[in-house]
Amino acid sequence: xxxxxxxxxxxxxxxxxxxxxxxxxxxxxxxxxxxxxxxxxxxxxxxxxxxxxxxxxxxxxxxxxxxxxxxxxxxxxxxxxxxxxxxxxxxxxxxxxxxxxxxxxxxxxxxxxxxxxxxxxxxxxxxxxxxxxxxxxxxxxxxxxxxxxxxxxxxxxxxxxxxxxxxxxxxxxxxxxxxxxxxxxxxxxxxxxxxxxxxxxxxxxxxxxxxxxxxxxxxxxxxxxxxxxxxxxxxxxxxxxxxxxxxxxxxxxxxxxxxxxxxxxxxxxxxxxxxxxxxxxxxxxxxxxxxxxxxxxxxxxxxxxxxxxxxxxxxxxxxxxxxxxxxxxxxxxxxxxxxxxxxxxxxxxxxxxxxxxxxxxxxxxxxxxxxxxxxxxxxxxxxxxxxxxxxxxxxxxxxxxxxxxxxxxxxxxxxxxxxxxxxxxxxxxxxxxxxxxxxxxxxxxxxxxxxxxxxxxxxxxxxxxxxxxxxxxxxxx
Amino acid sequence: xxxxxxxxxxxxxxxxxxxxxxxxxxxxxxxxxxxxxxxxxxxxxxxxxxxxxxxxxxxxxxxxxxxxxxxxxxxxxxxxxxxxxxxxxxxxxxxxxxxxxxxxxxxxxxxxxxxxxxxxxxxxxxxxxxxxxxxxxxxxxxxxxxxxxxxxxxxxxxxxxxxxxxxxxxxxxxxxxxxxxxxxxxxxxxxxxxxxxxxxxxxxxxxxxxxxxxxxxxxxxxxxxxxxxxxxxxxxxxxxxxxxxxxxxxxxxxxxxxxxxxxxxxxxxxxxxxxxxxxxxxxxxxxxxxxxxxxxxxxxxxxxxxxxxxxxxxxxxxxxxxxxxxxxxxxxxxxxxxxxxxxxxxxxxxxxxxxxxxxxxxxxxxxxxxxxxxxxxxxxxxxxxxxxxxxxxxxxxxxxxxxxxxxxxxxxxxxxxxxxxxxxxxxxxxxxxxxxxxxxxxxxxxxxxxxxxxxxxxxxxxxxxxxxxxxxxxxxx
Numbered sequence: 001x002x003x004x005x006x007x008x009x010x011x012x013x014x015x016x017x018x019x020x021x022x023x024x025x026x027x028x029x030x031x032x033x034x035x036x037x038x039x040x041x042x043x044x045x046x047x048x049x050x051x052x053x054x055x056x057x058x059x060x061x062x063x064x065x066x067x068x069x070x071x072x073x074x075x076x077x078x079x080x081x082x083x084x085x086x087x088x089x090x091x092x093x094x095x096x097x098x099x100x101x102x103x104x105x106x107x108x109x110x111x112x113x114x115x116x117x118x119x120x121x122x123x124x125x126x127x128x129x130x131x132x133x134x135x136x137x138x139x140x141x142x143x144x145x146x147x148x149x150x151x152x153x154x155x156x157x158x159x160x161x162x163x164x165x166x167x168x169x170x171x172x173x174x175x176x177x178x179x180x181x182x183x184x185x186x187x188x189x190x191x192x193x194x195x196x197x198x199x200x201x202x203x204x205x206x207x208x209x210x211x212x213x214x215x216x217x218x219x220x221x222x223x224x225x226x227x228x229x230x231x232x233x234x235x236x237x238x239x240x241x242x243x244x245x246x247x248x249x250x251x252x253x254x255x256x257x258x259x260x261x262x263x264x265x266x267x268x269x270x271x272x273x274x275x276x277x278x279x280x281x282x283x284x285x286x287x288x289x290x291x292x293x294x295x296x297x298x299x300x301x302x303x304x305x306x307x308x309x310x311x312x313x314x315x316x317x318x319x320x321x322x323x324x325x326x327x328x329x330x331x332x333x334x335x336x337x338x339x340x341x342x343x344x345x346x347x348x349x350x351x352x353x354x355x356x357x358x359x360x361x362x363x364x365x366x367x368x369x370x371x372x373x374x375x376x377x378x379x380x381x382x383x384x385x386x387x388x389x390x391x392x393x394x395x396x397x398x399x400x401x402x403x404x405x406x407x408x409x410x411x412x413x414x415x416x417x418x419x420x421x422x423x424x425x426x427x428x429x430x431x432x433x434x435x436x437x438x439x440x441x442x443x444x445x446x447x448x449x450x451x452x453x454x455x456x457x458x459x460x461x462x463x464x465x466x467x468x469x470x471x472x473x474x475x476x477x
Numbered sequence: 478x479x480x481x482x483x484x485x486x487x488x489x490x491x492x493x494x495x496x497x498x499x500x501x502x503x504x505x506x507x508x509x510x511x512x513x514x515x516x517x518x519x520x521x522x523x524x525x526x527x528x529x530x531x532x533x534x535x536x537x538x539x540x541x542x543x544x545x546x547x548x549x550x551x552x553x554x555x556x557x558x559x560x561x562x563x564x565x566x567x568x569x570x571x572x573x574x575x576x577x578x579x580x581x582x583x584x585x586x587x588x589x590x591x592x593x594x595x596x597x598x599x600x601x602x603x604x605x606x607x608x609x610x611x612x613x614x615x616x617x618x619x620x621x622x623x624x625x626x627x628x629x630x631x632x633x634x635x636x637x638x639x640x641x642x643x644x645x646x647x648x649x650x651x652x653x654x655x656x657x658x659x660x661x662x663x664x665x666x667x668x669x670x671x672x673x674x675x676x677x678x679x680x681x682x683x684x685x686x687x688x689x690x691x692x693x694x695x696x697x698x699x700x701x702x703x704x705x706x707x708x709x710x711x712x713x714x715x716x717x718x719x720x721x722x723x724x725x726x727x728x729x730x731x732x733x734x735x736x737x738x739x740x741x742x743x744x745x746x747x748x749x750x751x752x753x754x755x756x757x758x759x760x761x762x763x764x765x766x767x768x769x770x771x772x773x774x775x776x777x778x779x780x781x782x783x784x785x786x787x788x789x790x791x792x793x794x795x796x797x798x799x800x801x802x803x804x805x806x807x808x809x810x811x812x813x814x815x816x817x818x819x820x821x822x823x824x825x826x827x828x829x830x831x832x833x834x835x836x837x838x839x840x841x842x843x844x845x846x847x848x849x850x851x852x853x854x855x856x857x858x859x860x861x862x863x864x865x866x867x868x869x870x871x872x873x874x875x876x877x878x879x880x881x882x883x884x885x886x887x888x889x890x891x892x893x894x895x896x897x898x899x900x901x902x903x904x905x906x907x908x909x910x911x912x913x914x915x916x917x918x919x920x921x922x923x924x925x926x927x928x929x930x931x932x933x934x935x936x937x938x939x940x941x942x943x944x945x946x947x948x949x950x951x952x953x954x
Contacts, residue, residue, distance in 0.1 A: 006644060006659055032791010033661045035815045092759035093790045099730070099764070100821045103678040104703060108824050116827060120635060137631040142836070146623035154614040154804030158597060167483060182483055184510045189666065189830040196829045200702075201580040221828055225677075226581060253576070282569035287576070313570045314509010327631030329835030338512045344577045347585050350593060351698055352673045353666040357834035358806030359619070 009050055017052050018059035025060065029069050029080050035096050040070065040078040106221040111428065111443060118437050125466035128439030129457035130263065130324075130412050136383055136456075137327040138367070138376045145366035152362045157355030159346040161187025161334070165361045168368040169320075169334050176295070177309035178318065180336045186346050189331040189356045191293050191321040192222065193349075198254075198289065198317065199226040201348045202341065207253035209289075210246050214415075214444035216263040216291070217256055228253070232445060240273070243280040254289050254317075255281055260303045261294035261411025264444045264452035268409050271304040282313055293321040293333070296377055298410035299385045314338045322364055324412070325377055330360045384412075387455040391463055398471040412456040415441075418449040422477040430473055436466045486527055494529050495536035502537065506546050506557050512573050517547065517555040583698040588905065588920060595914050602943035605916030606934035607740065607801075607889050613860055613933075614804040615844070615853045622843035629839045634832030636823040638664025638811070642838045645845035646797075646811050653772070654786030655795065657813045663823050666808040666833045668770050668798040669699065670826075675731075675766065675794065676703040678825045679818065684730035686766075687723050691892075691921035693740040693768070694733055705730070709922060717750070720757040731766050731794075732758055737780045738771035738888025741921045741929035745886050748781040759790055770798040770810070773854055775887035776862045791815045799841050801889070802854055807837045861889075864932040868940055875948040889933040892918075895926040899954040907950055913943045 009020040028034040040046070043061070047054040061078060064070045071081050108116070118124055146152075151164065160166065166182035173180060188194045195217075203209075205227035211217050213232035223230065231250050233242055246252060257277065259269035269277075281288050290307045308318035321333035335345060349355065367373045391414060392407060399405075403416045424440040431438050441450025458466060486497040505511040517523070520538070524531040538555060541547045548558050585593070595601055623629075628641065637643065643659035650657060665671045672694075680686075682704035688694050690709035700707060708727050710719055723729060734754065736746035746754075758765050767784045785795035798810035812822060826832065844850045868891060869884060876882075880893045901917040908915050918927025935943060 006647070027656070028658075030789065031656065032788070032815050033657060035791060035817060038817065092762065092792070094762055094764040094792045096764075096791075096815050096818055099679040100817055102681045102684075102730075103676075103821075103825075104682065105677040105825045105828070107821075108828055113824065116636065119633075131633060134630065134632050139626055139629055139631055142629070142631065143623055143626045146620055149616055149620045152616055152619070153611065154616060154619065154806040155611050156596075156608060156805040157808070159593065170483070179504070179508060180510060181505075189834070192828070193830040199580075200582040202576040204579045205581065207579075225828070253579075285569065285571055287571040287573075311509070312507070314512060314573075315569070315571045327835075328633040328831065329631040331634070331830065331832070331834045338509050338573055340512065340515065340577055341573055344580075344584075347590065348580075348582045351582070351585055351669070351702070353670045353808065353830070354805065355808070357666070357808045357837040358804075359836040359840060360834040363836060 009052065017050075018056045018063070021046075021050060021052070021057065021060040022063045025064055026067075026069055032093065034080050036080050036093060037097060038080045039076060040080070042077065105225045108221060109219065109443065111425075111440070112219060114432075115437060115439065118432060124432075124435055124437050125462045126437045126454075126457050127463070127466045127470065128437060128452050128454050130439075130452075130454055131328055131457055132324070132380065133457050133459065135459075136380050137329075138372070141367055141372045141376060142326075142330075142363050144372070145363040145370075149362075153358050155358075157358050157361065159350040159355055160185070160342065161356065162358065162361045162365065165332075165365040165368075166334075168365045172368055172373075173320075173336065177305045178336065184336050184339050184342055186335045186337075186342045186349070187356050187361060188333045188335060188349065189353065190323055190328065191291060191319050191333040192220065193331075194319045194333055194335045195220070195222045195289075197335075197345045197348055197352075199223045199228060201345050203228050203253045204251075206251060208250040210243065210250075210252055210255040210286075212257055212262065214264055214441065214447050214450070215256065216258065216444065218445045219443040235446075240277045240280045243277075243286065244284055247284045247286050252286060254287055256289045256291065257307070258291040258294070259307060260292055261297060261408065261413075263291075263294070263411070264413050264439070264441070264450075265415040266406065266408030266411050266413045268303050274304060274307055274310060278307055278310055278315075282315060286315075288316045290316050290318045292318060293324050294411040295320070296325055297381070297384060297412070299381060299388060300409050303410060308336065317341070325380070326364065326367065326373070330364060332356060332360050332364045384456060387460065387463070388414075390460055391453065391455040391467070394464060394467045398468055402471065402474055412454045414453040414455065416451040416453055418451070418474065420477070421449045422474065424448055424451075427473060427477070430476075431470060434469055434473065436469055436473075438470065486529065494527075495533045495540070498523075498527060498529070498534065498537040499540045502541060503544075503546055509570065511557050513557050513570060514574060515557045516553060517557070519554065582702045585698060586696065586920065588902075588917070589696060591909075592914065592916065595909060601909075601912055601914050602939040603914045603931075603934050604940070604943045604947065605914060605929050605931050607916075607929075607931055608805055608934055609801070609857065610934050610936065612936075613857050614806075615849070618844055618849045618853060619803075619807075619840050621849070622840040622847075626839075630835050632835075634835050634838065636827040636832055637662070637819065638833060639835065639838045639842065642809075642842040642845075643811075645842045649845055649850075650797075650813065654782045655813065661813050661816050661819055663812045663814075663819045663826070664833050664838060665810045665812060665826065666830065667800055667805065668768060668796050668810040669697065670808075671796045671810055671812045672697070672699045672766075674812075674822045674825055674829075676700045676705060678822050680705050680730045681728075683728060685727035687720065687727075687729055687732040687763075689734055689739070691741055691918065691924050691927070692733065693735065693921065695922045696920040712923075717754045717757045720754070720763065721761055724761045724763050729763060731764050733766045733768065734784070735768040735771070736784060737769055738774060738885065738890075740768075740771070740888070741890050741916070741918070741927075742892040743883065743885030743888050743890045745780050751781060751784055751787060755784055755787055755792075759792060763792075765793045767793050767795045769795060770801050771888040772797070773802055774858070774861060774889070776858060776865060777886050780887060785813065794818070802857070803841065803844065803850070807841060809833060809837050809841045861933060864937065864940070865891075867937055868930065868932040868944070871941060871944045875945055879948065879951055889931045891930045891932065893928040893930055895928070895951065897954070898926045899951065901925055901928075904950060904954070908947060911946055911950065913946055913950075915947065 046057045166185045208229040210233045308316040318336045439452040441447030523534045643662045685706040687710045785793040795813045916929040918924030
């Protein structure tokens with residue numbers, strides 16, 4: 001249960017504080033906002049939230065208990081009672097608990113839920129967050145985009161996305177050697193929606209996806225929720241000799257790969273491997289889902305061309321995103337695929353959210369066509385390069401005896417491999433207690449001595465302070 | 478197949494036009510954009526798209542046929558050939574056709590697909606479109622909102638939505654008699670996403686939803702795609718005596734209703750009926766899904782309070798939207814529900830699209846707190862009232878002998894009931910040939926002599942011209 005962030009008792013009211021709190025909680029229960037069986041926050045948490053003494057909370061809760069609204073349950077704490085609203089009649093309340101446990105979509109992985117929550121608390125040093133620091137995001141450029149809104153529509157967006165933006169993406173992809181018309185491009189609300197649409201639009205239940213191991217896909221439940229299995233292809237290696245066998249052993253529908261600045265390893269696949277992979281998949285007529293959300297973030301030299309640029313058979317579904325470069329708040333990504341595939345996916349997108357925000361589409365199209373995208377990316381490349389080198393120097397200083405790692409040539413991540421197996425969940429919890437948020441390797445597969453570090457989010461001061469503390473915590477084991 | 482909107486042959490090139498078109502189409506086929514079996518547009522369409530004589534197209538197609546890229550198939554037209562790319566080796570192309578027919582999500586209803594397409598062609602008079610005319614949308618107010626972007630974040634949105642916007646919605650709902658804290662509110666990308674999240678997050682496969690008949694729900698496939706059945710409750714009537722029986726007969730999970738300015742009928746449920754419905758559902762512990770996207774659009778007097786305001790048991794899931802008032806392009810709506818339900822839905826939203834655009838959330842929060850929302854709604858109420866009365870006068874003049882209707886007290890729609898059964902699909906097609914787009918009643922249930930008219934979108938000139946032509950077409954039957 002979260003505590004209401006808005007409501008506060010009034011300090012100088014004629015009504016005593018405990019009475020105000022009593023009334024507020026009773027109202028939450030009557031209205032059904034706090035349903036039967038729901039666990040109240042602890043007395044300590046309530047006192048902090050309402051900025052009152054703990055004794056005031058104790059008074060209020062005692063009154064609520066006396067009046068039959070709440071009860072203490074051994075091992076559960078204080079919960080809302082059964083039949084509180086109308087104890088003499090039959091229970092007229094919907095059984096929400098059952099509803100919450102229904103539905104085909106799986107809940108997020110527990111640790112991801114905890115990470116999502118911790119990310120929104122202040123004073124946390126986020127060592128694993130895969131996004132640019134807010135200070136690196138182009139807010140002023142976005143504001144500029146709205147200085148002239150003649151081309152801005154507030155009507156229903158087109159299912160495939162605004163033509164202006166698709167045209168801009170088509171031009172942007174040409175520079176990567178990908179020649180697709182705006183009709184083969186579809187705008188989505190971030191790369192994750194691309195995966196979601198593919199999972200419910202193109203794949204059968206009980207089919208399988210081949211993934212690299214480790215893989216970002218293991219940290220999300222998108223495909224599993226659609227009844228699709230994940231088959232790890234190559235354990236930490238980068239060979240594709242196993243594609244044919246894996247394809248035959250499983251009812252394989254797709255191969256998912258992030259060849260450029262892989263999440264979580266930072267690995268960049270060399271061109272020979274790319275060609276090997278394309279050929280192995282063409283031989284099996286196995287489509288490839290290429291996730292290229294980090295491709296623009298090269299730090300030393302441009303990476304090899306995307307698989308899609310080398311694809312001669314229309315076998316690659318290519319997913320890109322503005323989240324890693326312009327900011328995830330825009331919720332703009334794209335898919336390119338053969339036209340009939342795009343038509344199918346756009347039809348489903350229309351049915352599930354009626355298209356992406358026209359404000360976001362408008363702003364991104366502007367930045368991609370007025371030169372600001374290039375200006376911005378040049379700036380963040382310099383910033384990221386500095387941050388990467390800074391983190392590498394910190395690692396050499398504090399982690400040399402406890403871990404190994406590779407220098408990434410782009411993207412956000414360093415894949416730290418600990419020399420000793422330690423209980424990662426315990427490390428995660430202890431670090432959180434010290435105000436440090438890490439992404440344990442176990443989120444990405446069977447990697448229990450790895451940590452995904454990111455140099456993109458935390459400030460340099462935070463990175464230094466956080467990494468020193470993390471090294472100390474690891475050494476405690 | 479759509480024709481590429483962007484590419485055009487160069488008129489003064491040294492390369493003949495037909496050769497340029499040959500090269501372009503060949504490139505589409507090689508790249509896989511136009512896959513094997515794909516039907517090319519007609520010669521007439523190609524000639525129009527590329528602004529050349531039909532004979533130029535004939536030349537280009539003949540060359541492509543001669544070179545084995547395309548072939549004519551009896552009854553199908555011209556299609557891309559099997560194995561064109563590499564006729565001597567095994568086919569390395571993915572079998573996209575099978576993929577497109579896979580996936581759990583159902584395709585949109587054929588007629589809705591046609592409507593969606595026709596809506597984006599110009600010179601069409603849209604007599605059924607459920608959205609404000611672009612001229613009535615507050616583009617300047619949105620632009621103003623970006624004049625000061627201090628509170629704008631481009632980082633990952635919170636799963637439930639930005640706190641500022643949830644706070645604004647909480648205040649907005651208070652004026653409707655709905656008292657919910659920001660924690661019981663979740664921002665979604667339009668009301669349709671609310672339905673989508675509920676379908677995959679709260680309901681079991683093979684459960685059923687009770688709906689009014691006719692109902693907007695029949696025009697979308699959101700629930701059906703999640704394996705949920707639709708049970709029409711009351712055939713064109715507004716009685717709820719059948720709730721208990723229907724609930725027992727089916728594995729009923731929810732009752733869906735639009736009590737205020739119903740889509741498609743425009744009906745506004747009186748308060749006594751609202752109380753009757755709430756009691757019937759409370760008796761059965763059946764949650765209600767209240768769709769209130771039209772509530773602010775009253776034209777004569779404010780409507781009765783929403784069901785959610787009368788709900789004493791937390792049994793109502795309440796869905797609202799900014800689409801009908803501020804513009805669907807924003808893709809901002811909201812759900813209020815008991816907190817644990819909101820937590821479940823927000824978790825799924827995070828997994829499927831990572832939250833709604835922060836640009837849209839920011840802009841809507843601004844308009845809802847700086848007074849512009851009220852200014853705007855006052856303006857469009859006046860406009861809509863005038864349009865409604867204008868359409869009612871046109872109907873009296875041209876439809877009195879062929880149809881009956883009620884005067885709606887708000888919303889966008891007039892539910893035209895034809896006095897004679899006529900083949901609606903044929904009328905739909907004929908009207909489209911005359912440049913008039915209508916929404917036949919059959920989209921909303923078993924209503925084969927009804928048409929949903931909207932006075933919100935087309936201009937007054939278009940409404941007059943379109944309705945006169947529509948009356949004439951109906952009289953032809």
